[in-house]
Amino acid sequence: MAGRSEAVQYEHTPGADITKIAKHHCNPHKLFLNLVRELRAVRVSMVVDVFSRCCTACKMDHNVSAKLYPAILANQIMQTINEKLEGEVFGRLEVVSDERFPDEQYIVLAWPAANQATTNHLKVVSPAESKFFYELIGKMFAEDNEQRGEVPIMDATLLGVENGEFKPAQSEEFLHKLVRDAVFTQHDERETYSLHPKAVLEFQTVLINQGYNIPTCPVCRKLIVLRRTSTTCTTCNTEIHNMCIHRMVEKSDRKVPCPGAPITGGRCKNKYDEAFAADLYFDDPIVLDLHTPEVVESDKRAATVEPGASSDVSMSD
Numbered sequence: 001m002a003g004r005s006e007a008v009q010y011e012h013t014p015g016a017d018i019t020k021i022a023k024h025h026c027n028p029h030k031l032f033l034n035l036v037r038e039l040r041a042v043r044v045s046m047v048v049d050v051f052s053r054c055c056t057a058c059k060m061d062h063n064v065s066a067k068l069y070p071a072i073l074a075n076q077i078m079q080t081i082n083e084k085l086e087g088e089v090f091g092r093l094e095v096v097s098d099e100r101f102p103d104e105q106y107i108v109l110a111w112p113a114a115n116q117a118t119t120n121h122l123k124v125v126s127p128a129e130s131k132f133f134y135e136l137i138g139k140m141f142a143e144d145n146e147q148r149g150e151v152p153i154m155d156a157t158l159l160g161v162e163n164g165e166f167k168p169a170q171s172e173e174f175l176h177k178l179v180r181d182a183v184f185t186q187h188d189e190r191e192t193y194s195l196h197p198k199a200v201l202e203f204q205t206v207l208i209n210q211g212y213n214i215p216t217c218p219v220c221r222k223l224i225v226l227r228r229t230s231t232t233c234t235t236c237n238t239e240i241h242n243m244c245i246h247r248m249v250e251k252s253d254r255k256v257p258c259p260g261a262p263i264t265g266g267r268c269k270n271k272y273d274e275a276f277a278a279d280l281y282f283d284d285p286i287v288l289d290l291h292t293p294e295v296v297e298s299d300k301r302a303a304t305v306e307p308g309a310s311s312d313v314s315m316s317d
Helices: 018-025 028-039 044-057 070-084 127-140 153-162 168-180 197-202 206-209 242-250 274-278
Strands: 093-095 103-112 150-152 184-187 192-196 230-232 240-241
Touching: 028 044, 028 103, 044 070, 044 093, 070 093, 070 103, 070 153, 093 168, 103 197, 127 150, 127 153, 127 168, 127 184, 127 192, 153 168, 153 192, 168 184, 168 192, 192 197, 197 206, 230 242, 240 242, 242 274
Parallel strands: none
Antiparallel strands: 093 103, 150 192, 184 192, 230 240
16 A cells, blocks of 8 residues: 555546556555545445456455455455555545435545535635535525425526526536536436535534534434435434435344434334335435446346455555
8 A cells, every 4th residue: 555655646537547557556455545536436335346356457366255245345445545544635435325225335535524624625626616515505405495405406507607606607517526526416317416425424514513404313323414315203203314224124023113212202112114114215226337447347246245254355565
């Protein structure tokens, strides 16, 4: 792995040839980090396949097999890389959940909480862009927004024009930049924007301190950004991530109690079961090869994960 002097080499290079990067670095961890920077995120569910191909591209002998637990390998890779990165300058690899899906997590390169008060690390650089960005956030989390966490694409474009700082084409280009930089997620089928999970992590302090009244899930203790992928308990009125209810039910062989608490105190008496979880709303599943370039694309065969499998990959330079 690289120290500070080498980490400067990890510039974002759209369309970069991963095999050329591999020949230059000759280190699968460096290649993996560059891949995260290039793609903005790598799916945890694909990390075994992706890292195996990184090792192969670097012509490194390895024992990365489909029997490894993706989460275990992801943690090992992140620990090795993060030990070499200087977080204040280059950020850290983190795992974030996408609340639109029942069990989808990404490895992202995020900046520490100390930098969350600014928008510089999100590549929002001019005063006009910064003002526009915060106006968009305010619109996403306005009290009268029934679709909390989202803003229609057309409304977002017009907002940039209405504030007098942008022409329509400039407003659209800025919004496209936010999507490219994994600040916003664009939902084509809904014609809306929402905050990317990476941006939610980086901006959570701002989102909490600005008084947007975004609820916190009692299960994962993370912000519930999207109203449409959450459930409000009919007994205690607590809002919970659909993904968290799904995971609780999936891990249990019986009904699971609601983790919320009534205003009057005590425990909520409501319970969730498989039938309830089956009706929870989620977006359509992500296609299998998302976030994997051609060189590290999955062979689309289901991997068999066996309990107790562990990594035998050297984590040294």
